[in-house]
Amino acid sequence: MSSYLDQLNPVQRQAAENTDGPVLVVAGPGSGKTRVLTFRIAHLIEKGVPPWEILSLTFTNKAAKEMQERIEKVVGDKARNVWSGTFHSIFARILRVEADKIGYSPNFTIYDTEDTKSVLGAIIKEMNLDKTVYNVNTIRSRISSAKSSLITPRLYAENEELKMQDRQAKMPYISEIYLKYGERCKRAGAMDFDDLLYRLYELWQKNPDVLEKYRKRFKYLMVDEFQDTNTLQYGIIRKLVHFEGSPRNICVVGDDAQSIYAFRGATIQNILDFEKDFSPYGIKVFKLEENYRSTEHIVQAANEVIRFNKRQIQKKIWSSKGNGQKIKVIKTMSDAEEGKRVGDTIVEQRNRFHLSNSDIAVLYRTNAQSRVMEEYLRRYNIPYRVFGGLSFYQRKEVKDLIAYLRLAINPRDEEALRRVINFPKRGIGDSTVDKISEMGGQQNLTMWEVLLHVDAATRTQKSIQEFIKIVQESGQKAETLNAYEAAMYIAKQSKLIEEYNQDKTVEGLGRLENLNALLDGIKSFVEDDEFETAAEQQNKSLGSYLQNIALLTDMDDESKQTGDYVTLMSVHSAKGLEFKSVFVVGLEEKLFPSFMSMDTPDGLDEERRLFYVAITRAEQFLTLTFAMSRYKFGQMQYNEMSRFIEEIPRDHLESTSALRSGFSADYEPTPSKSGGTSGVSGAFKPRPSSANAAPKIDPALFKPSPSEQIKIGSKVLHLKFGEGKVLNIDGGKDNRIATIFFEAADDEKEKRIMLKFAKLQIVE
DNA sequence: GAAGTGATGTTTTTT
């Protein structure tokens, strides 16, 4: 049973076998790092290390799950006892156990970004600050990075540099807001994402005995995507393994070239520090440079592009998969046309290379770009799924019900309370809510506690009593019933179902459907034991369910991962994934690289790493597109081609004509006198790909033009051969024969066609 | 307190 190690190349194998002492694995894209981590863990277990002494940290639930499954394949059920999960989920689990030591209940709520912003908004309002100056997003990110740098509100207030920055930004009160925010979260029994890290650090800092317990428990530590860790995360890791007498069994895997989360505090300094911190203890460094994912043109393009970055760990990835296809570049006049051309190309690739939809991904810099893409994929009848953006759990109606569920578990949860205290409407208006909130602020009480004692006008008072009753009864049900039964009860008692039932509009029906989907989800949580791992001693309570979903993102939506769909997602979300064919769209200056980061060298480098991540997702086909104009804020913007395309040596590109001309690959465009039609709304004319395969022209949209109008230079559409350009016309008046060049034809691209009989539609 | 209307800013990425 030792054969599993034979599946690794020599370097991978060494990285997997050197289980004792510190190890740094620098792993290029597609170099099999997950494989190394999996086999490493499997190897440990085979050697007799108890699975529960192994801690494996990743960034996404998806990566964690994949890892778990792959270990299971090698070592079987024992894999279930490995502590494997995201930083946030593992730390939350520990914090629930130790909650009392830091003044929290094990039932603490996790505030998501929206909750956080809402709390901040309330504080700003109460402090009578101008919220156009005190922008919640800015403040949230400042507080977040403070926490990630271990700066408490107090340290913040004493930090001259921060104070000066705040004064310059005309927001001198940020440190006060930070302080209040912390108090409020604590009072509400809530932690935000950063707290899950920060509070654990603090817990270990203040309670050496607790830290000791975990040092003993986790004998082997593994960290994936180490380049994305922030200072705080590394701090926690260090506490766990970097101490006097520790065997320092830690393995971190990362790639500085794929560090794309600097904006939320990640720093590749951690990689450098790691090397420094552990070098006295015999650190071993392995570099995985063979890329098993992509063909040579793609890999080399990636290498060349990343060379434009200043600092980096010396590393050059290579592929033994052969040259493969060159990278295709498509230039279009507008974002709409970009959508069309991507649609075209997808159809073509499916036909010519027998790709499934699920082999294909469209990646973009900003989620907003999905709109246009979706519109055109829909027109082409190409099935797709959009990942990212707001997840199922972030939809209004879903959040509404979840807010009631959260209140049942933790009535001090202020954000949940605010959300539903008057929804469905029960006569507790804004002014009442503000009053309650203010009283809470003054007396250091939560809104819930204020509610319990409030004296208000009798009518309002009655409504409040009603609300209190719902929450209290919900709480009782949550204790006695399982998650599903409790949720059903709450959904009915709160009148949420009734409320959405009354809305008979299309959206209303969708909302009701979503509510039911949520309830179904809870049901399967109760029935399904897939979630159960011995390590987390799951039960089926409502509280347990809420803990489970609090850290889920849209990427974890399983229903989206099955079936034959083209994937649409941001480049950030695509990290760690791979597809046979990848489209990177919107490659324009100010979009990719983003205008937000292109002014600073560091920002630009990060954008370039992001581009590096994007192109290295592709196994065989890589298509880069850019549009000369696109709508932004409802206004037309004119853009230039991204510098990143120019940074790819031309010999990796399929045709360079796209870089010059307005039209695709192989022929020059014909300037049209009647003003450009391409892309600007108007009729939609698909451009089929292959003459042999069934062309994907919708006959309903095909309108043959009178043959007299066809001239040399016309661009025409043929039902079978697709789009072509008229190169020549000869023959007499009634027997005119056109020589037409069809780009998409497989065999002879130039065809001679009798205009009298042919059905051709003039495109321009 | 609810419901309707006009002004305003927003979009970089996510656990």
Add this chain to the structure above:
DNA sequence: ACATCACTTC
């Protein structure tokens, strides 16, 4: 383009 939010009116 779109949503959110302040403001008005009932």
